[in-house]
Amino acid sequence: MCEERRRAIIELLEAERRVRVEELSRRFGVSEVTIRKDLAELEARGLLQRVYGGAVPAHKSRYNPSFLEKLSLHAAEKWAIAQAAIQHVCEGDAVILDAGSTTLAMARAMRGRFQHLTVITSSVPIALELANTGWELILVGGQVRAHSLALIGPLAVNALTSFHADKAFLGATGVTLQDGYSTPNPLDAQLKRAMINAASESYVLTDSSKLGHGVLANYARLEEIKLLITDSAAPAAFISALRKRGIAYQLAVPNEVDQPSTPPSDNGLSDPSQPILNLW
Numbered sequence: 001m002c003e004e005r006r007r008a009i010i011e012l013l014e015a016e017r018r019v020r021v022e023e024l025s026r027r028f029g030v031s032e033v034t035i036r037k038d039l040a041e042l043e044a045r046g047l048l049q050r051v052y053g054g055a056v057p058a059h060k061s062r063y064n065p066s067f068l069e070k071l072s073l074h075a076a077e078k079w080a081i082a083q084a085a086i087q088h089v090c091e092g093d094a095v096i097l098d099a100g101s102t103t104l105a106m107a108r109a110m111r112g113r114f115q116h117l118t119v120i121t122s123s124v125p126i127a128l129e130l131a132n133t134g135w136e137l138i139l140v141g142g143q144v145r146a147h148s149l150a151l152i153g154p155l156a157v158n159a160l161t162s163f164h165a166d167k168a169f170l171g172a173t174g175v176t177l178q179d180g181y182s183t184p185n186p187l188d189a190q191l192k193r194a195m196i197n198a199a200s201e202s203y204v205l206t207d208s209s210k211l212g213h214g215v216l217a218n219y220a221r222l223e224e225i226k227l228l229i230t231d232s233a234a235p236a237a238f239i240s241a242l243r244k245r246g247i248a249y250q251l252a253v254p255n256e257v258d259q260p261s262t263p264p265s266d267n268g269l270s271d272p273s274q275p276i277l278n279l280w
Contacts, residue, residue, distance in 0.1 A: 004209055005030070006038050007073055010047055011173055013057055014147055015184035015216065020054035057147065073101075076254035077207040077231035082106040084229050084252040085169055085205050092116050093166045096195045099123035099150030099188075100171030102205045120163055120198075122156055122191060124149035138163070143187075152187040160194040168199035172206040174215040175228070177241050181220045189217035201226045208234040222247045 005028050012027075013019050021039070025032045039055050042048045048055040082105035089095060091114055097103045099122050107126045110117070111133060118136040121127055125148070127139045142156030170192050174182040181204055183189050196202045202224070208231045222228075228242070228249040242249050 002038075003073075006042055007209070008213075009038060009042065009055075011184055011215070013048055013055065018051075018054060018056050022053070024054075074207040074209060074231075077233070077252070078102045078105045079109070080231055080252035080254040081205050081207065081229050082109040084250055085203060086110050086113060088167065088203060088227070089114065089117070090166075094118040094120070094164070096160075096163075096165045096168035096199055097121040097123065097126050098168070098170040098192060098195060099126070099145075099148060102171050102207065103169055104129065106169060106205065118165075120160075120165060122151045122195075124151070142191075150188075152185070152191050156191050157194045160191075160198045163198050165199040166201065168195045168202045170195060170202060170204050170220075170225075172204050172210055174213045175204070175206060175211050175222075176214040177212075177222070177238070177245075179214050179218045180222045181225065182215045182218045184215045184217065186217040189219040192219040196220055196224065203227045203229060205229050207231050211235060211238045 009019060009024060021032050021035050024035045039048065039050050043050050048057060078101060081102055085106045086109050095117065097107060097119060104125055107129045119130055120138045122140050127137060130137055140151055140156045140159040142151035143153035144151060172181040173184055183192065204225050211230065211234055226248065229252060232251045232253045234251060239249065
């Protein structure tokens with residue numbers, strides 16, 4: 001519970017750009033002393049900066065530390081989900097990859113598995129990861145989110161109306177039986193909705209810590225998604241409810257031995273022999 005609360009604090013900070021101790025205490029039902037300890041621990045990790053009455057984002061890296069933290073949180077689960085997700089990609093597919101740490105894991109898992117793909121993404125890290133694969137790669141334009149180098153806003157939404165993909169793979173910060181899939185940022189929700197509309201099939205990739213928890217902006221009902229891919233630690237009651245409603249799901253079993261231990265690949269953009277990255 002402690003780590004889940006701290007992860008939720010980071011996600012709130014991303015969405016709201018400032019959090020207050022008093023409000024966090026009410027939201028999570030814990031004392032202000034506990035919240036201050038959480039903020040102190042997150043500051044020690046370089047994930048935020050404490051200020052009077054609360055905290056603001058820290059900026060010490062090419063990616064905001066909160067994004068780097070997401071890459072390491074539930075890493076085994078995300079890699080297992082990524083491995084499961086690529087089984088649904090076929091040679092020659094046009095796929096949309098949402099921005100996020102789990103879809104970035106999927107992009108890494110895709111490398112070397114396919115000869116011909118078209119990948120449309122709103123994520124600069126994913127575009128860099130796949131830039132030297134030889135695939136057709138399209139990066140939609142838009143407003144850059146500083147913490148993750150994701151592209152959002154009307155430009156990105158409008159760009160997606162020009163495409164039709166076979167499959168879209170999306171992340172989610174919250175999944176509830178009542179409201180479906182959600183994200184903290186309304187602009188991100190609009191973009192995810194546009195991705196769903198641009199694809200024949202949509203898949204959601206999210207680790208089990210997000211199940212049963214909703215956040216600000218809903219972007220899809222459970223029934224609108226072809227398959228939910230999560231990890232095998234998913235709560236049994238939640239899975240049972242999905243089964244009763246006929247919602248398709250897949251449980252991936254984490255295996256830390258199979259995780260990549262290397263950092264993101266060299267994007268190859270300095271090599272003139274590498275393909276050009278299409279900026280849409």
